[in-house]
Amino acid sequence: MTLPFAPWADPAAEPLIDLRNVTKRFGAFEAVRDLSLTIHEREFFAILGPSGCGKTTLMRMLAGFETPNEGQILLDGQDLTPIPPAKRPVNMMFQSYALFPHLTVEKNIAFGLKREGIPKDEIADRVTDIMRLVQLTDFARRKPDQLSGGQRQRVALARALVKRPKLLLLDEPLGALDKKLRQETQFELMNIQETLGTTFVIVTHDQEEAMTVSSRIAVMRAGELAQVATPTDLYERPETRFVADFIGEVTVLEGRVTTASRGGVGLAAMEDAPDLRVMTEDTPPAGTTAWLALRPEKVSISAARPDGADNALSGKVLDIAYLGNISTYHVELANGTIIKAQESNRQRADRRGITWEDTVWVTWEEDAGVLLRA
Amino acid sequence: MNTRTPGQRLLIALPYLWLLVLFLAPFLIVLKISLSDLAVSRPPYTPQIDLSEGWAGLKDFFANLDFENYIFLAEDSLYINAYLSSLKIAAVSTFITLLIGYAIAYALARAPRRWRPTLVMLVILPFWTSFLIRVYAWIGILKTEGLLNQALLSIGLIAEPLQIMNTTTAVYIGIVYSYLPFMILPIYATLEKMDESLLEAAADLGSSRFAAFFLVTLPLSLPGIIAGCFLVFIPAIGEFVIPDLLGGSDTLMIGKTLWVEFFNNRDWPLASAVATLLLLLLIVPIVLFQRQQMKQEIGG
Numbered sequence: 192m193t194l195p196f197a198p199w200a201d202p203a204a205e206p207l208i209d210l211r212n213v214t215k216r217f218g219a220f221e222a223v224r225d226l227s228l229t230i231h232e233r234e235f236f237a238i239l240g241p242s243g244c245g246k247t248t249l250m251r252m253l254a255g256f257e258t259p260n261e262g263q264i265l266l267d268g269q270d271l272t273p274i275p276p277a278k279r280p281v282n283m284m285f286q287s288y289a290l291f292p293h294l295t296v297e298k299n300i301a302f303g304l305k306r307e308g309i310p311k312d313e314i315a316d317r318v319t320d321i322m323r324l325v326q327l328t329d330f331a332r333r334k335p336d337q338l339s340g341g342q343r344q345r346v347a348l349a350r351a352l353v354k355r356p357k358l359l360l361l362d363e364p365l366g367a368l369d370k371k372l373r374q375e376t377q378f379e380l381m382n383i384q385e386t387l388g389t390t391f392v393i394v395t396h397d398q399e400e401a402m403t404v405s406s407r408i409a410v411m412r413a414g415e416l417a418q419v420a421t422p423t424d425l426y427e428r429p430e431t432r433f434v435a436d437f438i439g440e441v442t443v444l445e446g447r448v449t450t451a452s453r454g455g456v457g458l459a460a461m462e463d464a465p466d467l468r469v470m471t472e473d474t475p476p477a478g479t480t481a482w483l484a485l486r487p488e489k490v491s492i493s494a495a496r497p498d499g500a501d502n503a504l505s506g507k508v509l510d511i512a513y514l515g516n517i518s519t520y521h522v523e524l525a526n527g528t529i530i531k532a533q534e535s536n537r538q539r540a541d542r543r544g545i546t547w548e549d550t551v552w553v554t555w556e557e558d559a560g561v562l563l564r565a
Numbered sequence: 566m567n568t569r570t571p572g573q574r575l576l577i578a579l580p581y582l583w584l585l586v587l588f589l590a591p592f593l594i595v596l597k598i599s600l601s602d603l604a605v606s607r608p609p610y611t612p613q614i615d616l617s618e619g620w621a622g623l624k625d626f627f628a629n630l631d632f633e634n635y636i637f638l639a640e641d642s643l644y645i646n647a648y649l650s651s652l653k654i655a656a657v658s659t660f661i662t663l664l665i666g667y668a669i670a671y672a673l674a675r676a677p678r679r680w681r682p683t684l685v686m687l688v689i690l691p692f693w694t695s696f697l698i699r700v701y702a703w704i705g706i707l708k709t710e711g712l713l714n715q716a717l718l719s720i721g722l723i724a725e726p727l728q729i730m731n732t733t734t735a736v737y738i739g740i741v742y743s744y745l746p747f748m749i750l751p752i753y754a755t756l757e758k759m760d761e762s763l764l765e766a767a768a769d770l771g772s773s774r775f776a777a778f779f780l781v782t783l784p785l786s787l788p789g790i791i792a793g794c795f796l797v798f799i800p801a802i803g804e805f806v807i808p809d810l811l812g813g814s815d816t817l818m819i820g821k822t823l824w825v826e827f828f829n830n831r832d833w834p835l836a837s838a839v840a841t842l843l844l845l846l847l848i849v850p851i852v853l854f855q856r857q858q859m860k861q862e863i864g865g
């Protein structure tokens with residue numbers, strides 16, 4: 192049996208990239224603040240975060256276009272700071288693509304190889320291969336302004352990939368692709384990553400994409416790291432409300448910790464309802480405020496009060512989002528709180544009993560949610 | 566397609582009318598004079614159209630036109646040399662203007678954004694003064710006891726004043742100075758709209774700043790370079806004022822020759838022939854320029 196790929200869990204593993212207390216200021220504005228992070232070889236590392244949180248700035252520091260005001264960036268243990276972009280074994284796919292408008296697709300892709308002084312035949316071979324990979328063979332002789340947005344994006348990707356860098360930076364690489372092409376390219380990227388062994392750092396707005404492709408995800412907020420974890424951990428064990436809210440759908444209930452015992456707490460979240468029972472390892476002291484993050488698929492909905500559920504609350508169906516395979520019910524409790532519950536649509540829609548304005552019960556087990564302290 | 570209103574047709578016809586009245590008609594008159602003979606009369610050439618004699622007069626008139634002046638131009642090496650010398654002076658000054666103009670345009674395009682309008686203003690500022698006055702100012706700078714010589718003498722760089730005035734060098738200086746804005750502005754326009762991330766991409770892909778300039782910046786500014794070169798080269802060929810005021814007797818330029826024929830020798834027919842040939846000579850680069858511009862528009 193092979194061990195799962197998790198070099199970050201091994202304290203002896205040497206990281207490929209080591210950011211140490213990196214700060215980048217533009218004037219007085221701190222775009223990246225005291226950020227420390229390690230990225231390991233062969234990782235597919237995703238950076239997620241709201242617009243303007245410093246993702247591009249972080250990438251530009253790795254590529255060498257911005258110098259950190261404080262801190263250090265190490266690649267293979269070597270300080271990158273004095274190395275200009277042209278000499279770094281790092282390539283970047285720009286958010287704006289930055290294709291050379293006067294060169295054909297082919298020449299755009301060959302540009303970086305020619306600078307390396309690679310023999311002509313090898314350049315031709317590598318360019319042909321990569322164009323096949325990103326399905327651009329038919330467009331080899333076109334100029335960038337004769338391509339669609341998606342095709343341009345693929346040229347930019349091919350141009351960076353063909354250099355076979357140690358570290359490939361992708362700044363929103365798939366934004367302009369339609370869903371199908373996007374998924375294909377995601378798998379293509381993962382394949383490339385496996386065959387070439389390149390380390391990828393990808394910035395994306397699309398959390399589903401981040402979940403699909405990456406080994407780990409860093410969630411950024413206002414220049415700082417909110418959490419760095421595997422997709423599963425990030426989804427199942429977010430550390431803050433911000434992360435819980437940013438990744439996937441969630442209901443957050445605020446309450447006061449009433450009883451705290453090892454392994455579980457009671458949370459007074461509503462005035463006229465019994466305390467919620469929440470299982471947690473990290474028990475907050477009684478009297479403090481805490482938040483319960485509940486994923487909708489872990490909450491059940493039923494017309495009658497089921498027996499034996501750890502937590503059960505009654506409310507009225509406010510809205511139903513029908514997504515084909517599943518439906519998300521928005522249930523409004525008496526005090527106005529809205530809880531999201533998801534059910535898979537095993538039965539046809541017309542046979543399901545619950546509809547708008549119905550009074551229903553939402554229930555979940557004590558280990559369904561995560562207790563957050565921030 | 567033929568659904569245009571009379572108003573629209575008039576609108577389309579206007580530029581043609583303009584060209585007809587202000588360009589084609591004068592050109593035909595010059596062409597006609599160039600085919601005439603010199604005469605001591607007023608105006609100083611024959612034949613002249615005499616409409617009172619009717620059809621016979623017109624026939625008589627055409628019979629008297631000939632290519633004598635053109636043959637004369639071809640036989641006297643003065644004119645050919647003047648043409649060639651004009652081409653050479655125009656080409657060399659265009660090249661010098663390009664080198665200086667590109668450097669200035671590049672600096673402008675790299676200047677902080679908020680400074681650029683002011684800097685561009687400074688480039689066009691000389692146009693606020695009369696061209697003639699600016700050329701006269703150069704006499705003040707270049708002449709033997711002019712500003713330049715005084716400055717160089719006073720810092721001890723030269724012992725004797727330099728003879729720049731009345732040489733071809735002075736003509737080059739004059740042309741480069743006068744036409745520099747026409748080179749700077751189109752190049753600046755292309756450099757200014759160039760996406761700076763292209764240079765970052767070039768660096769990212771392993772090119773030095775130097776290589777990035779030749780592989781990315783220069784090719785992308787080519788349309789501006791071409792436009793600038795034509796805008797300098799075309800008028801420089803026919804330039805008269807600068808060689809007349811700054812150049813010496815050894816500076817041969819066709820514009821000056823033309824002037825001499827017209828006003829000193831009062832040989833209107835020969836001068837018209839020179840003018841006609843000059844026009845034909847200029848049409849070639851102008852047509853090339855137009856085609857380049859068309860290609861630009863279609864291409865981008």
Ligand SMILES: Nc1ncnc2c1ncn2[C@@H]1O[C@H](COP(=O)(O)OP(=O)(O)OP(=O)(O)O)[C@@H](O)[C@H]1O
Pocket residue numbers: 217222240241242243244245246247248249
């Ligand atoms: N050159 C610069 N000068 C001044 N401020 C800058 C500069 N570059 C970025 N910033 C600021 O730094 C912050 C982070 O920018 P950055 O481009 O890294 O965001 P981002 O996370 O990539 O956003 P997006 O998802 O919209 O691409 C923004 O507030 C931005 O305005």
Ligand SMILES: [Mg+2]
Pocket residue numbers: 246247248286362
């Ligand atoms: Mg960005």
